[in-house]
Amino acid sequence: MNNEKIIGIPKAISYYNYFPFWYGFLTKLGIEIVLSDSTTKKTISDGASLVVTETCLPIKVYVGHVINLIEKGVKNIFVPSIQSIAPKIYNCSKIRGLPDLIRNVVKGEFNIIEATLDKSEKNNDLIDFLTEIANQFGIYNINQIKEAQASGFVVQNNFNVMVQNGLDFDSALKNAKAGCVIIPPKQEEKPISIALIGHGYNIYDKRSSMDIFKKLEKMNVRVYGAYQLTDEQLDGGMNLLNSTLYWANQHEMSGCAGHYLRDDKIDGIITLTAFGCGPDSLMLEDIKRKSKIFNKPILNLTIDEHTGEAGFVTRLEAFCDMLIRNKRAVILKEKKNSNLLNV
Ligand code: SF4
Numbered sequence: 001m002n003n004e005k006i007i008g009i010p011k012a013i014s015y016y017n018y019f020p021f022w023y024g025f026l027t028k029l030g031i032e033i034v035l036s037d038s039t040t041k042k043t044i045s046d047g048a049s050l051v052v053t054e055t056c057l058p059i060k061v062y063v064g065h066v067i068n069l070i071e072k073g074v075k076n077i078f079v080p081s082i083q084s085i086a087p088k089i090y091n092c093s094k095i096r097g098l099p100d101l102i103r104n105v106v107k108g109e110f111n112i113i114e115a116t117l118d119k120s121e122k123n124n125d126l127i128d129f130l131t132e133i134a135n136q137f138g139i140y141n142i143n144q145i146k147e148a149q150a151s152g153f154v155v156q157n158n159f160n161v162m163v164q165n166g167l168d169f170d171s172a173l174k175n176a177k178a179g180c181v182i183i184p185p186k187q188e189e190k191p192i193s194i195a196l197i198g199h200g201y202n203i204y205d206k207r208s209s210m211d212i213f214k215k216l217e218k219m220n221v222r223v224y225g226a227y228q229l230t231d232e233q234l235d236g237g238m239n240l241l242n243s244t245l246y247w248a249n250q251h252e253m254s255g256c257a258g259h260y261l262r263d264d265k266i267d268g269i270i271t272l273t274a275f276g277c278g279p280d281s282l283m284l285e286d287i288k289r290k291s292k293i294f295n296k297p298i299l300n301l302t303i304d305e306h307t308g309e310a311g312f313v314t315r316l317e318a319f320c321d322m323l324i325r326n327k328r329a330v331i332l333k334e335k336k337n338s339n340l341l342n343v
Contacts, residue, residue, distance in 0.1 A: 005137055006032045007113055008074030010065035011039070013058060013095060014082060016169075016200030017249075020176045022078070024155030025130065028148035029139055034074050036065040039207035043068060044305045050105040056274040057208060057304050058201045059094050063106065070108040076136075077102075078113045080129075082248070084120035091248045092279050155179075163227040168213070169204045190222035192323045195260035197287070198272035199252050199280075200227070208303055209272060210312050219320050224266065226256035233259050241286050247279050257287040261294045267323045268297040270316075275304040297323060 007026060009015060026033055037043075039061055047064030048055075069077050079099045084090045094101075099114045115132035118124055127149060134145045158181050162172035165183045175182050196203055196212065203209050203225065216223050226234065234251040237258025243250065253271070260266045269291055273280040284300060291298040299319040301312065 004075060005030055006034060006074065006076060007137075008034045008036065008069035008072070008077040008110075010062055010069060010077070010079075011036045012062040012065045012205070013098070013201050014080070016204050018156070020159035020173060021152040021156040023152075023177055025148045025152030028151035029134055029137065029144065031137055034069065034072065036068040036072075039064070039205050041207075044207070048305050051101070054276055056094065056277050058199070058205075058274055059098075059101070060305060061201070061205065061208060062098065063102065066102055066106050067108075070106070070110050074110065076111050076113050078133075080133075081114055081116040081118075083116060083118035083122075085117065085248045086119050087123075088120055089245055089248055090120065092277075095248075160227075164230065166228060169227070187222065190220050192220075192267045192320060192327060193222040193224060193265050194268050194270050194320075194323070195256065195263075195266050196223050196225045196270050196272065197253055197257045197260075198225075199249050202272050202274060202303065210303075210307070210309055212270075212272065212301075212316070215313060215316060216320075219317065221320055224260060224263075226252045229256060229259055237261075241290055243283070243286060247283075250279070250283065253280060253283040254286060257283075258290070261287075261290055261296055266296065267327055268299070268319065270319065271298065271300045273300065273302055275302045297326070 009019065009022060023033065043064035044057070044060055046067045047060035047062065050063055051060060066077055066079070079102050081096065081099045082091055083096050090096070099112055102112060113133060113136055115129050116122070116124070117126065117129040127146065130149055131142070131145050134140070134148070139145065155176050159172050159176035161181055162175060162183070163169065166187055167175070167182060167184050171182070194216070196216075201208070203212060213223060229237075231251075234255030237255040237260070238245060238251070240258035240262060241254050243254045243258070245251070257269060257271070260269065269287070271284060271287065273284060288298060297319070299315065301315065
């Protein structure tokens with residue numbers, strides 16, 4: 001049992017999906033959260049130095065964040081074992097094995113705060129998982145744990161509402177933590193719009209994604225993504241790709257791509273995937289096949305710790321230039337046709 005009610009949370013992997021919930025849950029229990037610092041070159045090289053080369057970038061980043069927390073002097077580090085989030089829906093083996101990986105490769109004086117969520121093999125409920133966490137801090141009162149769970153859902157739902165309405169990730173998180181809900185004004189139209197397809201931990205980690213949102217904003221591109229969609233819209237996208245939900249983070253790729261492929265306001269699709277990711281490479285094949293049918297240009301950017309910024313920007317610029325040229329050509333053709341009709 002930990003007398004010290006402080007927990008370190010790595011800003012990686014599930015942070016980008018569930019941190020609002022963890023914030024609401026843990027703070028309601030009186031547990032102080034220490035976050036790791038944002039990803040840097042050092043975070044990546046620290047993580048990469050402890051795992052085999054073939055490991056995907058997000059896992060190297062995760063290990064680097066755990067090291068960062070240890071360097072900050074945090075004793076209890078949250079590394080949940082999230083096996084399956086719903087019946088027959090699983091995380092990839094690397095995410096499932098995170099507690100074992102951290103235990104075996106990271107040396108130092110720290111405890112892993114570990115609990116298992118497995119809705120498939122063990123069929124344990126979320127409340128069992130949360131109780132396992134609370135117990136490690138000497139909290140056993142089930143009513144207190146249930147209240148904390150409710151608090152977690154409030155923060156998470158507020159965050160979801162804001163990102164679905166177009167607020168950026170950081171602002172939505174800041175407001176959700178403060179108990180506020182801000183609905184931003186409708187964004188102005190841009191010359192082109194793209195759908196950015198990728199896992200939250202890839203696209204919202206500014207270092208891993210080379211700050212792709214800012215780069216696209218500078219190119220005057222409007223960006224849409226999975227976080228702006230409801231579960232129903234993501235399910236619809238999965239149907240379009242004839243995909244059956246198997247991976248816990250499949251909505252972010254297949255569901256999101258399927259939704260935007262048939263959306264006329266989207267001029268092109270950019271996918272951002274980690275080099276060596278098995279699940280993503282399978283999903284990407286389906287997305288590429290369907291993008292031909294829907295006549296949507298697609299660019300796949302692959303990231304690892306060696307990805308160079310110059311080549312990344314060149315490919316982004318070339319793709320966006322091509323989309324603008326395509327759009328102009330379509331507008332000119334439409335004008336010509338309407339002039340012919342008016343003759
Ligand atoms: S889904 Fe792919 S990128 Fe994500 S942790 Fe698993 S292997 Fe890595």
